[in-house]
Amino acid sequence: MISFDKVTKRFGSNLALSEVSIDCEAGTVHAITGENGAGKSTLMNLLAGVFSADGGEIRLRGEPISPERPADARRLGISTIFQELTLLPNLTIAENLFLGREPLRLGMVDRASMRRQAGSMIARLGSSLDVDAYCGDLSVADQHLVEIARGVSVDADVFIFDEPTAALNAPEVEKLGELLAALRASGKLVFYVSHRLDEIFRFCDRVSILKDGKHVETRPTQALTRDELVSLMVGRVLSKFFPPRPARPDGAPVALSVSGMRVREDSPQVSFELRSGEIVGLAGLEGQGQRNIIRALSGLEPVVGGKVTKGSETGPMPLGPDVVATARAGVGFVPEDRKTEGLYLPLSIDENITLGMLRRLPIWQLVKRRRDVIEELMGRLNVRSAGARQAVGELSGGNQQKVMIGRWLASGIDVLLLEEPTRGVDVGAKAEIYGLLREFANAGGAVLTVSSELLELLGLCDRILVVRRNEIVAELDGARAAEEEVMRYALMGRAEAGVHANA
Amino acid sequence: MTRDAVSPASMTGQWLWRAGKTLLSLPFAYAALVILMVVAYFMRPALLSPMLLLLILRQAAPLGIAVLGQSLCMRVLSLDLSIGGVIVGVSYILTSGLLPFSEPVLLLVAVAFGVAVGLLNAFFITRLRASSVIVTLAVTLVITGVAVALSQLRSPGEAPEILRQLVRLKIGIVPVVLVIWALLLLAVAIFIRRSVFGRYVDAIGANPRAAWVSGIPYVRVVSVVHVMSSLFAVFAGFLLIGFVGIGSMDLGRDLALNSLAAVILGGVTFGSGKGGVLGPTVAALMLTFSFNLLTSLGLGEPAKLMLQGIIIGVAAAAYSVQRNN
Known part of the structure; x- marks a missing residue:
């Protein structure tokens, strides 16, 4: 039904897909x-x-296709259920399901028929949602259900499910399995993007494994064990640009202590300690x-619930859900998205870094520009720029990242929290950032x-905490x-991996 | 040795070009003020006599002081349309005699009233994330409504003697009002440029989300900005009441919109510190001068209203064009 033939895709200098060739048959869940x-x-x-491919060919029933917009793909009979929510919050479920293809009667929208059909679409997924409910009022999980209902109601031959179960609970996942089976039985091709082993083995006929943009293997799921699948997914080489890990003395003071913290009502408790002098990584699959x-x-x-305390010279102090107080207590946070959450792009490098140094000062205090301090720090960070007055928005990604981290380094904090420390940064700058973190x-x-x-975590960190479903499952x-x-x-x-490790 | 080969003529040319570029990058208000003065020179030269100019300057002071607050608000992506309401409130407090206090105490009450309005604005804008336009406009309406209702009971009367004296005081030929205005201007300019507060204002203007994420005290900074804006409005009210000599419900009615127009003409755009505090100040002068010019040309109130409308409309359009780029 669908063949990928040496498909290649680049994002800048980054090779996202490299000559991927996979054949996929109708009537399978792949x-x-x-x-x-x-x-x-x-x-x-x-x-x-x-996106459009940079090389290679995608064929649908032998015919080369190159959909340039999602609408083109839909016209070709390819329906996608995206991870992101695309429902309009101010319309009802029924209105969203039939958006742009409302059933008509005498030129007017036939609401009765629309509601009836919407009801049966929702019921197929084993849900009892009211089709007159506004989508904006639904929980994220229910919105995903509606997305799925809309995706499968389209008259298409190929369906793509991108991580569909991320927000669903067990009975809903069960119903999704039945739905997939029904699609297979009617001769459709279903792509199932997931890293949940359970679901791959239960729902899917064949599995293609990708690694670093390359196709590793495609096999029938029945011919694979879980362990074999995991081994096929991993196995890359660690680069050499990580700074050395010094031996950590026992009994370093606790910098941050987390006990019994829960991020949601229904999530498990998280407890761990962060000691001064160490770099700890939280590993796990996306969205865990x-x-x-x-x-x-x-x-x-x-x-x-739970408690977060920060160790300090004067003893432990509790931290609350307040960014201002947390920053004042000496905990800095570097967000993943530096453009929207991290930097002040129109302001100069100088101004961006200075903001960190003001952390503890009262707002009415007058401050001098510390040109010398800034220049010294910029040298240490190795920021390549036209000078301290250049706007941060004009710098390259790597240099922006260094400025963002440098702002906290200049501020005299002792705990640094980072999200994706080197997202969108070239290799040279990555090594420099790792060096800065180790120095800190x-x-x-x-x-x-x-x-x-x-x-990155394996190369950089002293300890790695593995997170799965909001829980730390391994240290x-x-x-x-x-x-x-x-x-x-x-x-x-924890349980299953432990069994395999002992075996 | 190419550098030596540059002829004096081309050096002058370069200098002119650079000077021209600097002039062009100046806020619109500077050019407009010069143009208006040239027009006045040919059509109503009397307006340019030193005595009249000093009077116009004095007349511009309330707007100039209110503009200081408005420009601060715009730097943190907010607006203050409650300036008019504050002045009506201040005028009622000071002139109605409803509160049986001495004049200095009444002035203090007016200041406290300004702080309260500023905090109220800040609360709605920062905590409830309401639109600053709607909130401050609503506050103006409520205050004006209350003042009008109370004035049925007891109508506004004579202005306090202190204020009437204050606006008449002179050092040599320079009115004290102008000295106070200049000092306030200087204080705000230094404070914004040199204080932690000023850095935070720039940060919030550049990226409020990043400011929040990195632990900058957003709520406190925006609250201080709104309280300062209200206090400047209170002071502008003091001067207006002193000028007029009696309280009225019309006092300062157009000050909020004029201050908005002045800030935009002065080169401050939402979220930027461009134009500093001098740009809006020059714009306040320019607006006041233009109203006087219009009056002297016999065009008066209708032309003034049209001019205000056009300025704000053009400024809003310029703002959205700029934001889309």
């Missing part, structure tokens, strides 16, 4: 899996018309709650970082942990 950033979503986005943990610690997101830790700071690049020594071990915990959780 899983696409791999680590974070392996190229799963990119491959599906080419098919869905979100690492981000919520780090945002809760930084005071940006509320926590439901060696000087007595403590670093906690989230990264979707597992190799591993960063210097000794292997990629496969981390992935095992991330994919299977």
Whole structure:
């Protein structure tokens, strides 16, 4: 039905897909899996018309196709259920399901028929949602259900499910399985992008594994064991540009202590300690709650329960859900999206960095420009610019990232929380950023970082905490942990991975 | 040795070009003021006599002081349309005699009233994330409504003697009002340029989301900005009441919109510190001068209203064009 033939896609200098060739047959549920950033979503986005390929060919029933917009893909009979929510919040479920294709009667929208059909579409998914409810009032999980209902109601031959179960509960996942079986029975081709092993083995006939943008293998799921699948997904080489890890003395003071913290009502408790002088990484698959943990610690997101205390010279002090107080207490947060959440792009490098140094001063205090301090720091950060007065928005991604981290380094904090420390940064700048973080830790700071690049965590961190479904399922020594071990915990959780490790 | 080969003529040319570029990058208000003065020179030269100019300057002071607050608000992506309401409130407090206090105490009450309005604005804008336009406009309406209702009971009367004296005081030929205005201008300019507060204002204007994420005390900074704006409005009210000599419900009615126009003409755009405090000040002078010119040409109130409308309309359009780029 669909053939990918040497499909290649680049984002700037980054090769996202490299000569991927896969044949997919009608009447199958075909899983696409791999680590974070392996190229799963990119491959599906080419098919869905979100991006265009830079090389190779995609064929539908032997005919080459090149959908340039999602609408083109739909016309070709390819329906995509995206991870992102695309429902209009101020319309009802029924109105959303039939948006742009409302049933008509005498030129007017036939609301009765629309509601009836919408009701049966929702019921097929085993849900009892009221079709007159406004989508804006629904929970995220229910919105996903409506997305799925809309996606499968389209008259198409190829369906793409991109991580469809991320927000669903067990009975809903069950119903989704039945739906997939029904689609298979009617001769459709279903792509199922997921890294949930359970679902791959239960729902899918075949599985294609991607790694670093390359196609590793495509096999029938029945011919694979879980362990084989995990081994196929991992196994990359660690680069050499990480700074050395000094031996950590026992009994370093606790910099940040988290006990019994929960990010949501129904999520498990999280407890761990961060000691000064160490870099700790939160590993896990996308969307398993690492981000919520780090945002809760930084005071940006509320926590439901538990306690966060920061160690200081005068003793432990509790931290609340308040960014201003957290920053004042000496905890800095570097967000993933530096353009919208991190930097003041129109302001100069000088002004961006100075803002960090003001952290503890009362707002009415007069301050002098510390040109010398800024220049010294810019030298240490190795920021390449036309001078301290250049607007940060004009710098390259790597230099912007250095300025953002430098702002906290200049501010005299002792705990640094980072989200994706090197997102969108070239290799040279990456090595420099790792060096800066290690320097900060060696000087007595403590670093906690989230990264979707597992190799980065393995190379940089002293300890790795593996997060799965908002829970810390393993604590591993960063210097000794292997990629496969981390992935095992991330994919299977504590109990199952433990059994396999002992076997 | 190419540098030596540059002829004096081309150096002058370069200098002129650079000077021209600097002039063009100046806020619109500077050019407009010069043009208006040239027009006045040919049509109503009397307006340019030193005595009249000093009077116009004095007359511009309330707007000039209100503009200081408005420009601060715009730097943190907010607006203050409650200036008019504050002045009506101040005028009622000071002149109605409803509160049986001595003049200095009444002035203090008026200041406290200004702080309260500023805090109220800030509360709605920062905590409830309401639109600053709607909030401050609503506050103006409520205050004006209350003042009008109370004036049925007890109508506004004579202005306090202190204020009437204050606006008449002179050092040599320079009115004290102008000295106070200049000092306030200087204080605000230094404070914004040199204080932690000023850095935070720039940060919030450049990226409010980043300011919040990195732990800048957003709520406190915006609250201080709105309280300062209300206090400047209170002071502008003092001067207006002193000028007029009696309280009235019409006092300062157009000050909010004029201050908005002056800030925009002075080169401050939403979220930027461009134009500093001098740009809006020059714009306040320019507006006041233009109203006087219009009056002397016999065009008066209707032309003034049209001019205000056009300025604000053009400024709003310029703002959205700029934002879309």
